[in-house]
């Protein structure tokens with residue numbers, strides 16, 4: 675007689691604005707496709723409850739969890755240790771239980787890089803990156819480690835922007851500078867790759883980065899981290915100006931594949947995840 679087992683292995687996500695995060699659908703599609711008896715629980719967790727949420731996950735034997743806005747940096751104090759890239763980046767988007775200890779990893783930057791490399795090699799390139807939060811730190815570090823020549827960090831908050839530029843200068847061979855986000859910021863001529871790593875555009879099709887759109891030139895690669903909506907304003911505007919565009923979907927799928935590998939040890943098919951996102955967003 676087959677032994678019955680009604681106990682699924684658990685992972686999930688802690689964030690604010692969890693209702694708009696499609697990761698659960700994407701990861702569960704992969705679990706289902708590969709017949710993995712796992713569940714991914716999407717949880718709305720405010721900052722003051724994050725410590726309790728992590729303790730709860732530990733108590734319930736979760737194999738790990740993703741964390742998203744606004745927990746990627748603050749979660750570190752609740753974990754038992756950090757993997758190599760998360761330690762450099764200083765942000766965690768994926769915690770993994772290893773021998774009873776929760777270790778923070780970062781798969782955001784790697785997911786982004788994989789998606790960028792499908793259209794352009796960042797080696798020797800000049801990059802302008804908007805944002806200096808968790809996603810920006812991860813992307814900046816990975817793009818720099820992949821050989822970007824210069825990275826200009828443009829951020830609303832000066833202290834955060836300067837901190838990311840310093841991190842890149844200290845830990846990588848890229849030459850990074852902070853540029854204040856002046857109204858109508860013009861992307862400098864000669865820029866190869868422009869990245870929106872802010873949350874501008876999230877769940878708002880009309881929200882625009884305060885930049886001079888005419889400074890986006892044909893031949894530039896313009897990447898956006900936003901997944902929902904699937905084609906935010908920056909992507910539409912850049913495409914209309916002849917730029918090569920990269921949406922946030924590839925980054926999301928690639929980091930999802932890595933997260934599932936960390937938790938379950940299994941390689942899942944990225945096409946299954948992509949298909950689910952297309953089903954949800956229609957593109």
Ligand code: NDP
Pocket residue numbers: 742743744746782785804805806807808809810829830831832834835871872873874876899900901922923925926927929
């Ligand atoms: P954080 O909260 O850590 O950082 C947010 C960043 O956006 C900061 O640089 C902040 O600037 C900037 N920002 C927010 N609102 C504005 C505004 N109105 N004007 C100017 N700047 C603004 O978030 P994360 O870095 O974790 O996430 C950023 C985005 O990346 C989110 O939309 C998230 O959904 C997306 N993401 C996508 C992934 C994917 O797989 N595609 C993976 C991870 C994230 P300041 O410092 O001045 O506050």
